[in-house]
Structure formats: structure tokens, C-alpha cells
Amino acid sequence: MSEPQIELERTRTDWPAGTAEEQPPEAAPEEVLGEWEEEAPPVPLDQARSLLTGPLPAGLGEVLVTDIWMRPAPKEPKRKRRGRKQKLDWFEQIRSVDLPRKVEETPVDPQRAWEERQELRELGLLREHPAMRYDARTEQYWRQVSDARDKAKNAILDPYTDFVISFADVDHARLADYREGIGEYGRRGDALLELGRGYLVIGRLKSARSLFAAAVRADPHNPRAWWHLGIAHLFARANRKAAWALENAANELPGDMRYELALATARFHLRDYAGAEELFRRQAGDHGLRATARSMLGCSLRMQGKWDDARIELGFLREARGGDWPAMAKQCLECVERGEQKEAGILRVRRRSRNVLKLLGGLAAGGGWVGYALAEKLFEKEPLWAAIPLFGLAALLVRGLHGISGRETSGEFGNAEQGLPCWQTTSWMRPRRLEF
Numbered sequence: 001m002s003e004p005q006i007e008l009e010r011t012r013t014d015w016p017a018g019t020a021e022e023q024p025p026e027a028a029p030e031e032v033l034g035e036w037e038e039e040a041p042p043v044p045l046d047q048a049r050s051l052l053t054g055p056l057p058a059g060l061g062e063v064l065v066t067d068i069w070m071r072p073a074p075k076e077p078k079r080k081r082r083g084r085k086q087k088l089d090w091f092e093q094i095r096s097v098d099l100p101r102k103v104e105e106t107p108v109d110p111q112r113a114w115e116e117r118q119e120l121r122e123l124g125l126l127r128e129h130p131a132m133r134y135d136a137r138t139e140q141y142w143r144q145v146s147d148a149r150d151k152a153k154n155a156i157l158d159p160y161t162d163f164v165i166s167f168a169d170v171d172h173a174r175l176a177d178y179r180e181g182i183g184e185y186g187r188r189g190d191a192l193l194e195l196g197r198g199y200l201v202i203g204r205l206k207s208a209r210s211l212f213a214a215a216v217r218a219d220p221h222n223p224r225a226w227w228h229l230g231i232a233h234l235f236a237r238a239n240r241k242a243a244w245a246l247e248n249a250a251n252e253l254p255g256d257m258r259y260e261l262a263l264a265t266a267r268f269h270l271r272d273y274a275g276a277e278e279l280f281r282r283q284a285g286d287h288g289l290r291a292t293a294r295s296m297l298g299c300s301l302r303m304q305g306k307w308d309d310a311r312i313e314l315g316f317l318r319e320a321r322g323g324d325w326p327a328m329a330k331q332c333l334e335c336v337e338r339g340e341q342k343e344a345g346i347l348r349v350r351r352r353s354r355n356v357l358k359l360l361g362g363l364a365a366g367g368g369w370v371g372y373a374l375a376e377k378l379f380e381k382e383p384l385w386a387a388i389p390l391f392g393l394a395a396l397l398v399r400g401l402h403g404i405s406g407r408e409t410s411g412e413f414g415n416a417e418q419g420l421p422c423w424q425t426t427s428w429m430r431p432r433r434l435e436f
Contacts, residue, residue: 043068043070043131043132045068045132045148045151045152046151046152046153046154047070047071047152048068048069048070048131048148048151048152048155049069049070049071049155049156049323049324049419049420050068050069050155050156050157050158050324050419050420050421051066051067051068051069051145051148051149051152051155051156051157051158051161052066052067052069052156052158052161052421052426053065053066053067053145053158053160053161053163053164054067054160054426054427054428055237055427055428056135056427058135058137063135063136063137064135064136064141064160064164064235065133065134065135065136066133066134066135066141066145066148066161066164067130067132067133068130068131068132068133068134068148068152068155069130069131069418069419070131070419071324071419072417072418072419110334110337111334111337111338111341114334114338114415114416117415117416118412118415121415128418130419132148134148136164136203137203139172139201139202141164142164142165142167142168142170142201143168145161145164145165145168146164146165146168149161149165153322154322154323155323156291156292156323156324156325156328156419156420156421157288157289157292158292158421158423158426159261159262159265159289159292159296160234160265160428162258162261162289163231163234163235163262166231166258167197167200167201170194170197170198170200170201171198172198172201172202174194174198175195175198175199178191178194178195178198179191179195181194182195188218189215189218189219189222189225190215192211192212192214192215192218192225193211193212193215193222193224193225193228195211196208196209196210196211196212196215196228196232197228199211200232200235205232205235205236206236208232209229209232209233209236212225212228212229212232213229215228215229216229216245221252222252223248223249223250223252223253223256223259224249226245226246226248226249226252227245227246227249227258227259227262229245230242230243230244230245230246230249230262230263230266231246231262233245234262234265234266234269237428239266239269239270240270242262242266243263243266243267243270243272246259246262246263246266247263249262249263250263257283257289257290260279260282260283261279261283261289261293263279264276264279264280264283264293264296265296267279268280268296268299268300268423269428269429271303273300273301273303273304274300274304276296276300277297277300277301277304280293280294280296280297280300281297284297284313284316286316286319286320286321287320287321287322287323288322291317291320291321291323291325294313294316294317294320295314295317295325295328295329295332295423296423297313298310298313298314298317298332298336299332299423299424301313302332302335302336302339303424305339305343307336307339307340310332310336311333311336314329314332314333314336315329317329317332318330324419324420327416327417327420328420328421330416331414331416331417331420331422332414334416335413335414335422338412342412363393365393413425
């Protein structure tokens, strides 16, 4: 889509049937907009909670999408019914005389609240939508994300959003000049690099990767060429090639935050959490992308089972300047608690027993279907339709065995509130299925 979609609430009043003289006069063009359509107010980007970038299915491929999330609306207190007000007041008076009033608020168990929220999400009952969305099907996407970042200075930013912003200054109208510069002496490397940047902006990712590789061959000591090659591989989910290219970029220009952050991200996607920890620790701070690096450092420590070290880093994250980092730290601390409980066996037994019951129920249903199909000779009459439930049974069996094994699945991380990123459940770590 070329522009962010903003839903409009349309209110229309149908005129009553009658003669032409009975119809109200036509309104002026400026009056029609105010009378027939009510335009939604613009999204206050300065109050955005996060800017998160990831791939979404588009046809048989994927497209980069940046979502702008706001903080969830506060829950409204429950209203008392007016008809029962007098009865409730009378009951409270009797209770205050006869029995001592002991009002004790039950503390909310964060793990139980997370499990309830996760069940709603798995059932598809948890509807969460970003306030605004930009996608890379237009050349303006890169500039739009950069402008949104300038306005949302305190928003939580993931590394990929920063990678997208780095292409906002590309002038795709000069592609012809870059092609001519390839044949000129002394300009080949830079022309290949700029042409690759232009191709990436217009969506020709495969051609951009080839041009970046050619720029690296033309000048093997150019860190920008290595970095762009690595970013192009990251966008294509070629994480191993991306880590190789970004490591060369970091070696050519050691100490650069953007290069080391990109390399740490590639290692994180490869689940090389020890290597990612080393790089994230160098970049960890208390604001902006450095706070992002600290949160990903905490996640890297959590995935290695370093529970106390993860809590220390997330404790520092609570003090980050700007943004909703305290809520992010709270979500990650609860995730660390779940991971430690599962390793200790507190949650492992309960979840294994639940998965065993689901598996037994699925096997019982599958066995009943096989018995019915054999009795009715469905495998001879309708072999295709009779075999379809067996494929579902096989998928259920594989999923049940995976749950019994005790390994953590992608649904066991994060998921505290909308707009809070979880580095383990992003579409970069867990590719989404194509939407046929």
C-alpha cells in the first residue's frame, strides 16, 4: 500500500422518499465531508510506544512492514447496576454490624495472567492491531519510516527499523547515473554500492545482493560494502551469509555501533547466543538503540540459562531514559521467571501432563475415525477423503511429542502487552506461513 491505511468511520443518513421539492438542498463540497464522513484524527506519533519492522507474507513472497504501536488503553472500572444499589447498600450495612469486614485484595499472579493471555492468542481471540503501518511496496516506505522515527523519539526501536532508516536518503531517480559510473575508472566500487542501494529501495533485493557482492569484490576493504551486503542477506533471511559479511564489516571498521549491532542481530538469529551476548554487551546502554541492545542482551543471557545475569541487565533496563522500557523489562523478567521455573521442573510437569492429555485425546479421536473408516470401507470407496484426517492426526502427534519433549516453543516468550517486542517471537525468528 502506498500510504498508511487509516480507518474512517462513515456515518450516513438516508433522505426520506418524497418529491424533488421535499429533498434537502445539496451541500457544498466542504460541507459534504463534515456531514457524511468523519475523518479519523491523525496518530500522535510523539506518543508511539514502539516502531517494529518485520516481514509479512505478500503473495508467494514477503514484504517488509513497519508497525507503529501505541500504548493499550487503560481498562475502565466495572460499573455497578443501579437496580441493585439499594440492596447492596443494605447488605453492606448488615454485614458491617454482624461480621468484621476484612477486604483483602487477591494479588495478581503474573504467570497466570500470561497463561490466560496466551490461551486467548492461540484461540485467535486476542485482536491487536497497530495504529499505523508502512510497507516496502513503494519507494516512499524508507522515508516514511525515517520521518516517523524523527517524530517518535521515545519509541522502542528494533534493529531492523534502524536498518530501514539507513536507506531513507537513497535517490532512486539516479539509477541511470549509477549505471554509467560503473564503467568509469575509480568510480566502480561506489557506483555498484549506490546502484545496489537503489535496487534494494525499489524492491529488487536479489539484484541488490549481487551488486553489493560485486562492490565487495571491487573494494574488499570497504566496510560500507560489506555492511550493505550483510543487511541485504538479513532482509532475505540468509542469516549465516549475513553474519559472515557483517563480521568482515566489523573487522574493517572495529568499534562502530551500527556494524556490531547488525552482526549481533545476525548471530542472535542463528541462535549463537554466546556470540550475540559479547557484542550486545559492548553496545548496551540506557537510551535509544543502546537500550534495545541491553534488552537483547538480557534475552541472550536468558536463552543460555544465565538467570541471575539476565535479571541484572533487565534491572538496568528499568532505568532506561525515554520510552516504555520499564514495561519491557517487566515482560522480560517474567519470561526469565518462566524459563527458570520450567528448568527447575515446576512448570515442566504441568505442561507435559497437559500435552499428554491433548495427545491421548487426539489419538483416541484418530483411532475412532480409523475404526469407522474400516467399518464403512471408506479407504476403498473414498481413499482421499478418508486419509485427510490421518494427516491432521500426524500433525497433532508431532506437535504433541514436541510439547512432551520439554523444549520451549515460540509461544512461551513475551506476550505481555501489545506493542512490546519479544525478540524470540518476532517473524525474523519464527517465519510466518504464506497466506494462500
